Amino acid sequence: MLQKEKRINIQNYQRVEIKFTPKIPHLKKIKDKSKINVRYSLISPFSFAHIYWDPKEYELVYEVEEPYLNEKEIIYKNQIISAMRDMINFDTVIEKNQETLLDYIDKRFKILAIELGIDLPYESYQKIFYYLARDFIGFNETDPLLRDYFVEDIECNGINTPIYIVHRLYRNIKTNIKFKNSNKLSNFVEKLAQRCGKYISYSNPILDGSLPDGSRVNATYTKDITSRGPTFTIRKFTKTPWTPTQLISLKTLSAEMLAYLWILIQYKMNLLITGGTSSGKTTLLNAIVFFIPPEARVVSIEDTRELNLPRENWLPSIVRNATGIEKAGEVNLFTLLKSSFRQNPDYVIVGEVRGKETYVLFQGMASGHSSLSTMHADSVDTVIKRLETPPIELSPTLLNILDCVCIMTHAIVNKQETRKLKEIAEIVNINSNGIALTNTPFKWNPRDDQFYFKKNSKIFEKISQRYGLRLEELELEFKKRVRLIYALYKNKIFKFEEVQDVINQYYKKPEQTLRKFGIM
Ligand SMILES: Nc1ncnc2c1ncn2[C@@H]1O[C@H](COP(=O)(O)OP(=O)(O)OP(=O)(O)O)[C@@H](O)[C@H]1O
Numbered sequence: 318m319l320q321k322e323k324r325i326n327i328q329n330y331q332r333v334e335i336k337f338t339p340k341i342p343h344l345k346k347i348k349d350k351s352k353i354n355v356r357y358s359l360i361s362p363f364s365f366a367h368i369y370w371d372p373k374e375y376e377l378v379y380e381v382e383e384p385y386l387n388e389k390e391i392i393y394k395n396q397i398i399s400a401m402r403d404m405i406n407f408d409t410v411i412e413k414n415q416e417t418l419l420d421y422i423d424k425r426f427k428i429l430a431i432e433l434g435i436d437l438p439y440e441s442y443q444k445i446f447y448y449l450a451r452d453f454i455g456f457n458e459t460d461p462l463l464r465d466y467f468v469e470d471i472e473c474n475g476i477n478t479p480i481y482i483v484h485r486l487y488r489n490i491k492t493n494i495k496f497k498n499s500n501k502l503s504n505f506v507e508k509l510a511q512r513c514g515k516y517i518s519y520s521n522p523i524l525d526g527s528l529p530d531g532s533r534v535n536a537t538y539t540k541d542i543t544s545r546g547p548t549f550t551i552r553k554f555t556k557t558p559w560t561p562t563q564l565i566s567l568k569t570l571s572a573e574m575l576a577y578l579w580i581l582i583q584y585k586m587n588l589l590i591t592g593g594t595s596s597g598k599t600t601l602l603n604a605i606v607f608f609i610p611p612e613a614r615v616v617s618i619e620d621t622r623e624l625n626l627p628r629e630n631w632l633p634s635i636v637r638n639a640t641g642i643e644k645a646g647e648v649n650l651f652t653l654l655k656s657s658f659r660q661n662p663d664y665v666i667v668g669e670v671r672g673k674e675t676y677v678l679f680q681g682m683a684s685g686h687s688s689l690s691t692m693h694a695d696s697v698d699t700v701i702k703r704l705e706t707p708p709i710e711l712s713p714t715l716l717n718i719l720d721c722v723c724i725m726t727h728a729i730v731n732k733q734e735t736r737k738l739k740e741i742a743e744i745v746n747i748n749s750n751g752i753a754l755t756n757t758p759f760k761w762n763p764r765d766d767q768f769y770f771k772k773n774s775k776i777f778e779k780i781s782q783r784y785g786l787r788l789e790e791l792e793l794e795f796k797k798r799v800r801l802i803y804a805l806y807k808n809k810i811f812k813f814e815e816v817q818d819v820i821n822q823y824y825k826k827p828e829q830t831l832r833k834f835g836i837m
């Protein structure tokens with residue numbers, strides 16, 4: 318007894334302080350990829366990201382650096398982890414506050430070490446504690462990636478192949494993280510499902526869900542020998558959306574386009590943002606939401622949490638079941654949308670429309686609620702066709718309620734992957750045969766990478782009639798806003814709160830706001 322107490326000191330060790338959200342480093346955009354060499358903290362003080370150019374592979378590498386464990390430490394760590402796993406299902410306690418969980422893990426770790434007769438020097442104890450916290454609270458090997466503010470997407474295409482990430486500044490990068498064992502990968506995918514509150518199995522092999530922090534998860538579950546096993550992608554919920562001015566600096570659109578959309582939104586026109594997969598539809602939607610008048614009542618509806626609106630008067634809701642088939646206790650997009658109109662919002666934002674809910678959306682528009690949404694389609698013609706044919710099947714009369722379609726696209730410019738607002742089209746009229754007459758005030762020209770503006774907007778005419786404004790007045794207003802947005806961009810006003818603040822001020826005191834930026 319005496320011997321045991323003397324041998325094992327662990328109970329006297331002070332718990333390590335772990336920071337899962339260390340300060341965001343100040344990274345610079347570096348054009349020449351071969352010059353990139355940055356290192357920053359992910360989980361302090363234990364893990365780091367090291368991004369550098371690998372001259373042999375001729376590509377960028379994202380290396381997660383974690384504490385090195387020697388053979389003995391690895392054995393101890395595995396013993397503790399499997400003993401701990403038997404003791405408690407962490408996925409049910411994960412809701413608890415993080416510090417409480419860390420204390421809990423620490424206590425269990427110490428008890429188990431004593432029970433198993435594991436003696437550890439303080440340094441080993443600290444390192445193993447890190448791995449326990451990472452695996453039980455977080456997401457194992459991928460946890461540092463999820464903690465990285467700059468990581469947007471995490472993609473794993475099976476075993477024995479490196480995980481890739483999309484970095485906010487340096488874009489697609491291969492990591493040094495790899496699942497080598499298909500059981501481990503299956504377990505990990507199960508863990509993802511569990512944290513999404515869903516279930517994945519051989520009979521139900523596709524997961525589409527969101528993590529408690531709002532990150533979107535897609536995963537497949539298979540052991541088909543021809544494939545590399547389960548796969549997953551995590552699209553992180555970037556809490557601060559891109560602002561209108563940031564989209565200008567990304568050359569996604571022009572100040573004119575934004576000023577135009579601002580006017581459309583203020584005067585409650587109905588907008589649809591379309592484009593292919595991952596073309597930046599949701600990002601644009603979130604950016605133009607900044608233009609909604611500050612006092613307006615906004616309701617948003619989504620399958621998975623992506624939108625983040627910088628406003629107080631906002632009622633977000635999430636669909637509990639994304640399959641569209643309603644079971645007891647579940648709420649789908651269709652039902653949510655119907656009930657949202659009863660809350661009498663000024664603006665209704667629907668993350669993405671696909672099916673019969675689109676009909677409800679158009680009815681809502683027809684009864685005077687302004688609507689903003691996205692849809693998967695790569696041209697105006699496709700949009701119209703999709704809206705006219707089953708399962709949506711809108712009548713030409715109802716279709717005429719739609720005012721404007723913004724088309725997003727992927728584009729390679731100077732060998733760089735970019736997103737462009739390719740075209741803004743106004744729906745002028747849809748005749749009784751369903752043929753659409755459109756007007757295109759804005760177009761991006763791939764040849765010179767410029768955005769062209771054709772001055773006559775049919776929607777401006779519509780607004781001037783509906784609101785009793787003179788067209789010249791509206792055009793002058795448009796010009797002022799172009800200058801204001803351009804000034805914001807020039808003055809590097811990119812931050813979420815700052816941009817929203819100026820827009821709100823402009824609504825209240827336009828002249829004063831313009832003067833502040835040296836306009837007028
Ligand atoms: N203007 C942009 N410039 C550069 N990258 C962008 C831009 N807009 C979006 N992205 C990136 O593209 C990815 C997809 O963006 P987003 O979710 O907005 O696209 P989406 O068209 O809504 O996709 P989905 O088809 O999945 O709904 C994100 O990782 C985002 O960081």
Ligand SMILES: [Mg+2]
Nearest residue numbers: 598599669691
């Ligand atoms: Mg989207």
